[in-house]
Amino acid sequence: MxxxxxxxxxxxxxxxxxxxxxxxxxxxxxxxxxxxxxxxxxxxTTSKTRADIAVRLDAMGMPYPAERIVTAGSATVAFLQRRHRGRRVLLLAESGAFAEVAACGGLNLVDDGREAEVVCLGGPDESITYAHLQEAFRALMDGAAFVAMQRNRWWPTPAGPGLDAGVFVKGLEYASGRRATVIGKPAAGAxxxxxxxxxxxxxxxxxxxxxxxxxxxxxxxxxxxxxxxxxxxxxxxxxxxxxxxxxxxxxxxxxxxxxxxxx
Ligand SMILES: [Mg+2]
Incomplete structure (x- = not known):
């Protein structure tokens, strides 16, 4: 080879x-x-910005430039800017994903699902509640576009396998009958x-x-x-x-x- x-x-x-x-x-x-x-x-990864990841890798003795890191979060922001420019986005995600969105800029985020034209799901987070999922579900039922940063099943953590975003993506797809456009791996766009x-x-x-x-x-x-x-x-x-x-x-x-x- x-x-x-x-x-x-x-x-x-x-x-x-x-x-x-x-x-x-x-x-x-x-x-x-x-x-x-x-x-x-x-x-x-959606829980950290590219800059956060660079800092973390540096702390592990692996300096890595942030501009050579592509995350599901950064790729999703680029996708939303390209395909849903100016639309009102309900973002359901962990704080790191919000930070990456803020760092990239250019998105019109809303808190009220009734205003949403796009539902965007990030990674799993303990802050995501039934009420948040309900908000997203109703927006999808009202016709909002459905975008997911990733839909992995699990990831390895020092404490054992960690439940990933797939459970939220698949659950909302099942309930709403809608298919999410997935941006992270294994989607080819990533x-x-x-x-x-x-x-x-x-x-x-x-x-x-x-x-x-x-x-x-x-x-x-x-x-x-x-x-x-x-x-x-x-x-x-x-x-x-x-x-x-x-x-x-x-x-x-x-x-x-x-x-x-x-x-
Ligand atoms: Mg891996």
């Missing part, structure tokens, strides 16, 4: 779990930088957004993820090469995974698998 010209990293479960960097993650980023191989992060930042065509890029369904299936479909790592949730999937070009114990093995030396 010819070495890819750019790497798109999933973040949680690949580079770190919680606030702990995974073995070899720092060294791998350093090795790619030393080899001049561009890389970006594509994450379905990968296109990351490739645009990477500056590399799909066929020349590799996606590295710990979930072959949520991270790698779409990447494979649009022509990217794929690398499954068995850290994070990766160990819960069948081995070998048939469509993974590389299947590695962790991201620390990536440089040698690509023919680079680790730093």
């Amino acid at each position: 010819a070495a890819p010209r750019g790497i798109v990293f999933d973040m949680e479960g690949v580079l770190h779990v919680g606030y702990e960097p995974l073995p070899g993650a720092r060294e791998t980023i350093a090795a790619l930088d030393a080899a001049g191989l561009p890389h970006v992060i594509l994450t379905n 990968y296109r957004a990351a490739l645009a930042v990477l500056g590399v065509k799909a066929g020349d890029a590799m996606m590295v993820g710990d979930d072959p369904v949520a991270d790698l299936a779409t990447a494979h479909r649009i022509g990217m090469r794929t690398c499954l790592v068995r850290s994070g949730k990766g160990s819960t999937f069948a081995s070998p995974w048939p469509t993974a070009d590389l299947d590695l114990p962790g991201v620390g093995e990536l440089p040698s698998a690509l023919g680079f030396s680790s730093c």
Whole structure:
């Protein structure tokens, strides 16, 4: 396999779990930088802004520029600005998603579902109540467009699997009979957004993820090469995974698998 010209990293479960960097993650980023191989992060995180994520990665010894991070939140703001410019948006999300929306600017947020022309769902949060879901549900029944930042089923946390946004998205789809436009992975638009930042065509890029369904299936479909790592949730999937070009114990093995030396 010819070495890819750019790497798109999933973040949680690949580079770190919680606030702990995974073995070899720092060294791998350093090795790619030393080899001049561009890389970006594509994450379905909505609880933090890109700037917050950069600070957090820095604290873990993995400095990463915020402008090379694409989140489901930042990609959703770009989508809303493009497709629903000026429309009134009811945003149901955690505070980090609101912060990313504020940082990007240009959205017309409303609190009252009766005014909403768009319902936008972010990540799961303890602040989301039955009353919020009811507000969103009624707006959808009144014809508001339905946009979701992501609909993952779960993510790994140090305490065990964490219930993700999928339960809210699927629940509102079921109740309203409406389909959400999903922006984050595995929607192809998320990968296109990351490739645009990477500056590399799909066929020349590799996606590295710990979930072959949520991270790698779409990447494979649009022509990217794929690398499954068995850290994070990766160990819960069948081995070998048939469509993974590389299947590695962790991201620390990536440089040698690509023919680079680790730093
Ligand atoms: Mg992951």
